[in-house]
Amino acid sequence: MTDLLSLSEADRLIGASLPLFADETVPLAGAAARILRQDVLAERALPPYDRVIMDGIAVRWTGQHRHFLTAGLQGAGQPPLTLPEDGACIRVMTGSVLPLGADTVIPREKLVEEERDRQGRHAFRLETDYAPSPGQHVHRQGADCRAGERLLGAGCILTPPAMAILAANNVAHPRVTRVPAIAIVSTGDELVSPGAPVENWQIRRSNEFAIGASLARKGFVRQTQSILRDDLAQQVETLGALLASHDVLILSGGVSMGEFDYIPRALERLGVRKVFHKVAQRPGKPFWFGIAQDGRPVFALPGNPVSAASCCSRHVIPALLRAQGAEAAPIRMVRLGQALDPIRDMTRFVPVRLTQDDGGMTTAIPFPMPSSGDFNRLALTDGIVELPPGGATREAGCAVAFHDW
Ligand SMILES: Nc1nc2c(c(=O)[nH]1)N[C@H]1C(S)=C(S)[C@@H](COP(=O)(O)OP(=O)(O)OC[C@H]3O[C@@H](n4cnc5c(N)ncnc54)[C@H](O)[C@@H]3O)O[C@H]1N2
Ligand code: MOO
Numbered sequence: 001m002t003d004l005l006s007l008s009e010a011d012r013l014i015g016a017s018l019p020l021f022a023d024e025t026v027p028l029a030g031a032a033a034r035i036l037r038q039d040v041l042a043e044r045a046l047p048p049y050d051r052v053i054m055d056g057i058a059v060r061w062t063g064q065h066r067h068f069l070t071a072g073l074q075g076a077g078q079p080p081l082t083l084p085e086d087g088a089c090i091r092v093m094t095g096s097v098l099p100l101g102a103d104t105v106i107p108r109e110k111l112v113e114e115e116r117d118r119q120g121r122h123a124f125r126l127e128t129d130y131a132p133s134p135g136q137h138v139h140r141q142g143a144d145c146r147a148g149e150r151l152l153g154a155g156c157i158l159t160p161p162a163m164a165i166l167a168a169n170n171v172a173h174p175r176v177t178r179v180p181a182i183a184i185v186s187t188g189d190e191l192v193s194p195g196a197p198v199e200n201w202q203i204r205r206s207n208e209f210a211i212g213a214s215l216a217r218k219g220f221v222r223q224t225q226s227i228l229r230d231d232l233a234q235q236v237e238t239l240g241a242l243l244a245s246h247d248v249l250i251l252s253g254g255v256s257m258g259e260f261d262y263i264p265r266a267l268e269r270l271g272v273r274k275v276f277h278k279v280a281q282r283p284g285k286p287f288w289f290g291i292a293q294d295g296r297p298v299f300a301l302p303g304n305p306v307s308a309a310s311c312c313s314r315h316v317i318p319a320l321l322r323a324q325g326a327e328a329a330p331i332r333m334v335r336l337g338q339a340l341d342p343i344r345d346m347t348r349f350v351p352v353r354l355t356q357d358d359g360g361m362t363t364a365i366p367f368p369m370p371s372s373g374d375f376n377r378l379a380l381t382d383g384i385v386e387l388p389p390g391g392a393t394r395e396a397g398c399a400v401a402f403h404d405w
Pocket of ligand 2: 281283302307372373
């Protein structure tokens, strides 16, 4: 067993072999959750003008006046009016430019509206005892950012705040990573599609739906599904066509020691270079990974459903996120809700359900599956925890790495 590849070595080899996916420009509205592939500089100082942040009146505060005659109405989106003299005010709205000559905004609720004077002008009186701070309620030009300041860098994910920054800085067509076309392929003469009649010696194919859902959750929505029979010639032909039309291949089944486990041979015939076969992990030991001549990655996962799902979460998804040019996301650590034993010479993956302990901390309740063919209770779980090889029992409360489905 010790000659098997360690998980960290598998990570390193995958990382060193992966291509960087191509980029494209897209309309801003369709860019949410994509990976940015450009830097974004502030279009101009923001806010671009001294911005009123309370509805009320704008005055030049000298401390001499508590009674102000209105000299105009300044709405948001209008060019600045000019305050004529001390003791006058301009009614202002949140978001409007501060009138020229004014320096302070008094909120409407601190004002008492007075009768119109003989010229029909409104007047406002400050509430008794109200003492404004000079300069208050004005968001100064450039307080948020300077013109030309770097606001976003290549590799960031377009989160809700990042989307707002793109819009506010006039990036109408951001450059983002193109969503790769992914072929999800299953192999096996025993497999029958949902909806078709099934014999007692056959099983319904399910891995591709789990893998497809896992990919879709991370934004990898360009997917096709294919089934290969246990026939080497057909596998070579179909895989060749899929390699020509997709950026990534994710296979399941046909990678262990069976008479009909042709996948590694079929891939090598197509010039896909084996980077590794078999990793010191359970489930998922027979995981095969290779790179086609033009650099496209091929992940061939073991067919057992828990193995395929675990390899997808632990290896495939992180690798695809990296190939998008994304900044490395921190590994999520959770606390074990119950003790788990590690495996002496292999990394152990255990399905877990996330809950909260009494202190509100995220806690992982293990749902060990008796075998990697037992998957019909996996829907009770949120993902897997990873126990590195060897060492003592990981007691309840121990922090472990978590990977969601
Ligand atoms: N002599 C050995 N035999 C096996 C070894 C080994 O080291 N030596 N490893 C075992 C382990 S561990 C695993 S995992 C499996 C992996 O086998 P394959 O990748 O070749 O997968 P298959 O044999 O094709 O299928 C295994 C199992 O999974 C079912 N399956 C396959 N595809 C699907 C699908 N799309 N949806 C649902 N279920 C699927 C398939 O029917 C089999 O029951 O090998 C062990 N053997
Ligand atoms: O890798 Mo297999 O996953 O243990 O059944």
